[in-house]
Amino acid sequence: MSVVYGRVALIGLGLIASSMAWGMRRAGLAEEIVGTARSAQTRETAREIGLCDRVVDTAAEAVKDADLVVLAVPVGVMGAVAEEIGPHLKQGATVSDVGSVKRAVIAAVGPHIPDGVNFIPAHPLAGTEHSGPRSGFAELFDNRFCLLVPAENSDRQAVDRLRAYWEGLGANVEEMDADHHDLVLAVTSHAPHLIAYTMVGVADDLRRVTDSEVIKYSAAGFRDFTRIAASDPTMWRDVFLTNKDATLEILGRFTEELFALQRAIRTGDGDMLFDYFTRTRAIRRSIIDAGQDTDAPDFGRSKVHP
Amino acid sequence: MSVVYGRVALIGLGLIASSMAWGMRRAGLAEEIVGTARSAQTRETAREIGLCDRVVDTAAEAVKDADLVVLAVPVGVMGAVAEEIGPHLKQGATVSDVGSVKRAVIAAVGPHIPDGVNFIPAHPLAGTEHSGPRSGFAELFDNRFCLLVPAENSDRQAVDRLRAYWEGLGANVEEMDADHHDLVLAVTSHAPHLIAYTMVGVADDLRRVTDSEVIKYSAAGFRDFTRIAASDPTMWRDVFLTNKDATLEILGRFTEELFALQRAIRTGDGDMLFDYFTRTRAIRRSIIDAGQDTDAPDFGRSKVHP
Missing domain, CATH: 3.40.50.720 (NAD(P)-binding Rossmann-like Domain)
Structure with a gap:
């Protein structure tokens, strides 16, 4: 070099x-x-x-x-x-x-x-x-x-x-180009971060489940959210304020979709849930195939500084 | 032993x-x-x-x-x-x-x-x-x-x-006891899984951002969601159908909170966002202190079978 x-x-x-x-x-x-x-x-x-x-x-x-x-x-x-x-x-x-x-x-x-x-x-x-x-x-x-x-x-x-x-x-x-960048990032990064922040905030607020329980039992899925929700507050405040339109658009789509899944749970529509989860599983496979993550447990971050 | x-x-x-x-x-x-x-x-x-x-x-x-x-x-x-x-x-x-x-x-x-x-x-x-x-x-x-x-x-x-x-x-x-178990798990596992499934589904549906873009640029936060959303579809269908009440309760709280954050973005309330993100960051620190994750990049899963 x-x-x-x-x-x-x-x-x-x-x-x-x-x-x-x-x-x-x-x-x-x-x-x-x-x-x-x-x-x-x-x-x-x-x-x-x-x-x-x-x-x-x-x-x-x-x-x-x-x-x-x-x-x-x-x-x-x-x-x-x-x-x-x-x-x-x-x-x-x-x-x-x-x-x-x-x-x-x-x-x-x-x-x-x-x-x-x-x-x-x-x-x-x-x-x-x-x-x-x-x-x-x-x-x-x-x-x-x-x-x-x-x-x-x-x-x-x-x-x-x-x-x-x-x-x-x-x-x-x-x-x-800039507009497309902001939309792609709203999907792959900004909306997921806001969602993770929200879920961690909900868990912290819930009085019937203590913080210590949430923390102890976090391995069951919640833990990955907390890592995302631990990112720099100043940086993320600015991201959301400056990519407002694209982030709100994606969050709108997200809410719509979440309501559809909630409805399937409420009405007991197991087929809808199963098909949905099968589809999302395939996306994970594509990401591994694309080399942006590995099957290994280190989330592809093996080169992180000790 | x-x-x-x-x-x-x-x-x-x-x-x-x-x-x-x-x-x-x-x-x-x-x-x-x-x-x-x-x-x-x-x-x-x-x-x-x-x-x-x-x-x-x-x-x-x-x-x-x-x-x-x-x-x-x-x-x-x-x-x-x-x-x-x-x-x-x-x-x-x-x-x-x-x-x-x-x-x-x-x-x-x-x-x-x-x-x-x-x-x-x-x-x-x-x-x-x-x-x-x-x-x-x-x-x-x-x-x-x-x-x-x-x-x-x-x-x-x-x-x-x-x-x-x-x-x-x-x-x-x-x-x-069983009721408390189901509520704790709704918070730490079931709701986070449904949310991850939803976000991955939204990304897949969005026509203006191609699947290949989503996959390529997934490192920015989305990738962790796809891992959660790759879990066994049959198992998770049954989880949501059988822990319906607690899951729907937590998702209701989640939506409420998400709307409050969306509103802060829309109105430009940077202080609210900053305070929220600072609070969630502290929770991450507690989880690491509790020994349920490490600062290391392997998400505490270092013992996974090769």
């Missing part, structure tokens, strides 16, 4: 950015990694663990002379960060992000990107329920998808370079 | 029974394991892999002289199996089961148990998404809970013996 960008600036040093830092080092993708975070404590931790070549105090300082700038902050603050860095970006640089929604990020960030700078939104589909600068590991993106969302007038060379960078981090790269 | 029951009869040879067979051998809990299954192919497989000391063709034959009889068939057919074996049970024997609901099993099986035989329902909280006689492994119950649901007039010695047996299989044993 060889250097793709001379200097890379990471704005925000959470799970994704810290995994990118370790991944860049593993593959030698950058000559210099500069990082910054809003919290002094995060910057201190990053220095302590040697996450970047340099950790600086402001985003404006971090982007100076950077060839690639990655916005790795919650979606809700990307606009403000873009406004801060806009005047300090190098001509010919590429600005990208790792946000879970794309339409809202483009609307918030786009206007602050000066002429002569390439803005190419991206979204790596990888994560764990952990957060912060210590949670990163180089293997996070291995064999996971990274979706690039270039605009129609994006510079092709700049897009290909960002693609090479993400491939260097181990990801399979695909391109998609 | 020493022998707890002389002869154990397993009626049904799926994931749970086959794991019990391997577990009994690991710990030397039985002198002889006799198994049977309704399907000739299942019996053939069981013979092929040496699952039991003897595999016989009928349940009536299997229970002959057995000290412990375990009903490990779908909840919907337990009544019929109990009726078949009732006249062949040995005086002093214990009949138990491994069904995921308890009130309906007691109603269906209880009337067929003759005087002088102990009926002590049980429910091991363990499983994988796999099924059939080849899916079992000795470690399935290690450090998992097994709930015993004795009647008020159950023979205390017989209950303690069944407890020793499940402890020998590696489980932590607790006692609970």
